[in-house]
Amino acid sequence: xxxxxxxxxxxxxxxxxxxxxxxxxxxxxxxxxxxxxxxxxxxxxxxxxxxxxxxxxxxxxxxxxxxxxxxxxxxxxxxxxxxxxxxxxxxxxxxxxxxxxxxxxxxxxxxxxxxxxxxxxxxxxxxxxxxxxxxxxxxxxxxxxxxxxxxxxxxxxxxxxx
Numbered sequence: 215x216x217x218x219x220x221x222x223x224x225x226x227x228x229x230x231x232x233x234x235x236x237x238x239x240x241x242x243x244x245x246x247x248x249x250x251x252x253x254x255x256x257x258x259x260x261x262x263x264x265x266x267x268x269x270x271x272x273x274x275x276x277x278x279x280x281x282x283x284x285x286x287x288x289x290x291x292x293x294x295x296x297x298x299x300x301x302x303x304x305x306x307x308x309x310x311x312x313x314x315x316x317x318x319x320x321x322x323x324x325x326x327x328x329x330x331x332x333x334x335x336x337x338x339x340x341x342x343x344x345x346x347x348x349x350x351x352x353x354x355x356x357x358x359x360x361x362x363x364x365x366x367x368x369x370x371x372x373x374x375x376x
Contacts (some may be wrong), residue, residue, distance in 0.1 A: 224227065231259035232259075233256050233259070234256075236255055244255060245263070245293065245295050246264050247259055247260060248260040266287060266290045267287065271307060272320075274300070276318075279373075280301050284297045287300065327366075
């Protein structure tokens with residue numbers, strides 16, 4: 215059975231949803247797939263659900279929240295999916311390891327590279343800031359972990375001053 219090819223006008227490219235196989239006929243059917251009538255181990259993409267999933271992925275690329283997109287997709291398809299499920303589908307089809315990463319992902323990678331410290335001095339300053347914030351986080355966590363730790367920390371501070 216051939217894979218389903220879906221043309222998305224917004225993305226100007228063709229997405230493929232390949233057929234899948236499952237180890238046994240009681241294994242879970244992934245979202246957007248249906249069991250083949252001829253072979254219960256073969257899963258074929260459900261064209262109607264795939265169309266809605268592709269539209270949902272477009273909404274994610276436009277910056278909508280995963281929870282809102284998941285709720286919209288449940289409303290349109292009648293099949294349950296969590297926000298993490300839609301993130302997993304997005305990662306598989308448009309994430310960094312996919313054949314065609316989204317424009318939003320490419321832009322975020324570009325922005326991250328632009329914001330990264332450049333030069334030896336800037337990198338040293340960034341490392342010092344990270345080290346300071348890590349120490350502050352550790353201090354906060356130890357203060358929260360035990361009631362006696364506050365007194366212990368104050369004692370340590372006082373002993374350093376002397």
